[in-house]
Amino acid sequence: MEKLFEDIGILDNAGQENCETFQVSKEQNTGKSRKLYIESYGCQMNFSDSEIVASILQKEGFDTTSDINTADVVFLNTCSIREKAEQTVRNRLSHINGLKKHKPELMVGVLGCMAERLKAKLLEEEKIVDLVAGPDAYRDLPKLILQVDEGEKAVNTFLSREETYADISPVRLNSNGVTAFISIMRGCDNMCTFCVVPFTRGRERSRDPLSIVAEARDLFEKGYREVTLLGQNVDSYKWSEQENNKAWIEKKGVQDVVTFAGLLEKVAQVSPELRIRFSTSHPKDITDDVLHVMARYENICKYIHLPVQSGNSRILGLMNRGYSREWYLGKVQRIREILGEDCGLSSDMIAGFCSETEEEHQETLSLMDAVQFDFAYMFFYSERPGTLAEKKFKDDVSAEAKNRRLSEIIDKQRDHSLQRNRRDVGKTFRVLIEGYSRRSDQFLQGRNTANKVIVFPKENFTRGQYVNVYVEDCTGGTLVGKAV
Known part of the structure; x- marks a missing residue:
């Protein structure tokens, strides 16, 4: 399966408290002159927003990359829901600082909720940050990037009463195609x-x-x-x-x-x-x-x-x-x-x-x-x-x-x-196949209507198909079965 995103510590059905959800932009090579790398933290809204950002910048001469080492611009799309979420981003910025020492022209931006909460203060606290943009300022990113290109720091954290990005067709960075x-x-x-x-x-x-x-x-x-x-x-x-x-x-x-x-x-x-x-x-x-x-x-x-x-x-x-x-x-x-x-x-x-x-x-x-x-x-x-x-x-x-x-x-x-x-063992569910099981490429996985993950032998089925799966066993987080 094409690896479109990485998941680090996704909250499982037991809900481990100290986990964070983290996704990386996929590789996109259309011959554009600059490379954009986006890491998204937190909720599904952030992942959706990163797709909007990629769409806006695609029209400004950017391809996306899944390799931070090839990037010209690095954006961290952040979460502020908990202190640990913000600390995760600060730790990541420390790592990116090491990359910037070897590539001084690398542009680093913080987007999303943490950017909105801390605003210009982020530029002072995290010296390597060049750009700060809140969730309603993504249309302004081309102008903000130009400011940084000209040697200035750039900030826009204006909150809008109208912005919905309704006219922007997102670049599906983190999708499995299904x-x-x-x-x-x-x-x-x-x-x-x-x-x-x-x-x-x-x-x-x-x-x-x-x-x-x-x-x-x-x-x-x-x-x-x-x-x-x-x-x-x-x-x-x-x-x-x-x-x-x-x-x-x-x-x-x-x-x-x-x-x-x-x-x-x-x-x-x-x-x-x-x-x-x-x-x-x-x-x-x-x-x-x-x-x-x-x-x-x-x-x-x-x-x-x-x-x-x-x-x-x-x-x-x-x-x-x-x-x-x-x-x-x-x-x-x-x-x-x-x-x-x-x-x-x-x-x-x-x-x-x-x-x-x-x-x-x-x-x-x-x-x-x-x-x-x-x-x-x-x-x-x-x-x-x-x-x-x-x-x-x-x-x-x-x-x-x-x-x-x-x-x-x-x-x-x-x-x-x-x-x-x-309760679901012995029942049959219609499952939409989303891809291979995380543990084995001999098994496929999808979810039933109740949002429960079901794993079953792949046989001749492919991603995007619907299949009826009979549940034979389970763990606390997964149903296990066979196609019928």
């Missing part, structure tokens, strides 16, 4: 007290639905068979006559308001052979309309990432999550009622948030028992500068308590992941 991301909105209005995203990515704004459907159709025609609709909170997607261009809507015949349920249906109608996933949902915003659309279309995958963060209502209030423990459990029950017990559910959980007591931690564990998530991403609380929690609350849970509580959450999730996977 699955792709489509960004449907940017920013977040939720203001969870622990989260830095509203400050690094700005306010919510939705992309027009016709451009999203057109991108999905184009991907299908190019051979892609699965798209993931991306947003910080996809359930808040809304394209309306009041908030967008009335003349455009009248000309195109789009209804006055397109909600996420409406958009999901439009994308599902591109083709029954195109699978649809989405991420991320906020529990307080996901509606029955969305669930009923999911139930109505077989090609919309029956999987929802529904971050709970804590199982205690008081802590959820401090986090400004907008729901209680009881409300969340009611939402899970509604999902099971409409989509069935086999609908995949995953979550995020934070151990040791400000003032969390031992009893409140136990409520997180009991909520996990009640829901039985298929997998989860689990972290201990890491105070981020500039967030509401940093301003309002004391980070008063000891590191020892945080680590112990996190270990208990991880251990419980391992048990639940194994239990949920055992």
Whole structure:
């Protein structure tokens, strides 16, 4: 299989806390004069943004390279969600400093959330950084690069209320040729007290639905068979006559308001052979309309990432999550009622948030028992500068308590992941083949509708095919079977 990207420490179904996700741009040789190397850290939105950056610079005379040693320009697309994520980037910059000593003309830029949070301060702290650009400034990169070429440092961290990059066709840097991301909105209005995203990515704004459907159709025609609709909170997607261009809507015949349920249906109608996933949902915003659309279309995958963060209502209030423990459990029950017990559910959980007591931690564990998530991403609380929690609350849970509580959450999730996977042994699932198994080129892998990885002997099947796989065995993270 062509290696399009590298994964270092991807969070597995047990959710190892200290892992980072990291992807490298693929090789692209079209004879252009300069080489761009991009490393992307953090969430799927960052990987999608790197594809936008590559598209913008491709028109400015850049090819991408997977070898940093051949690069003329190196960009790190960064994450600020945790202190460790930023430290990973700083460590990487130290390594790149060694390369720059031997290649002084090498241009180094920091993009994304860390760039937005630290702004020009990054140029002072990391002497080798030449360019800093926030998530809404990527159209300005050609001008910023020109400034650096002329011997100046360059910064643009302006946050936009309109930018969605809707007119840019991404260069699929990190794709396997089968699955792709489509960004449907940017920013977040939720203001969870622990989260830095509203400050690094700005306010919510939705992309027009016709451009999203057109991108999905184009991907299908190019051979892609699965798209993931991306947003910080996809359930808040809304394209309306009041908030967008009335003349455009009248000309195109789009209804006055397109909600996420409406958009999901439009994308599902591109083709029954195109699978649809989405991420991320906020529990307080996901509606029955969305669930009923999911139930109505077989090609919309029956999987929802529904971050709970804590199982205690008081802590959820401090986090400004907008729901209680009881409300969340009611939402899970509604999902099971409409989509069935086999609908995949995953979550995020934070151990040791400000003032969390031992009893409140136990409520997180009991909520996990009640829901039985298929997998989860689990972290201990890491105070981020500039967030509401940093301003309002004391980070008063000891590191020892945080680590112990996190270990208990991880251990419980391992048990639940194994239990949920055992339910699938003896069942047959339709699987979209994404490539070879990580461990052997004699096996292929893909995911079922519930987002579970299934590994099976390759026989004569190829990437991009759908195949029915009978599950014979499992681990806590993978189903194992054979094609039938």
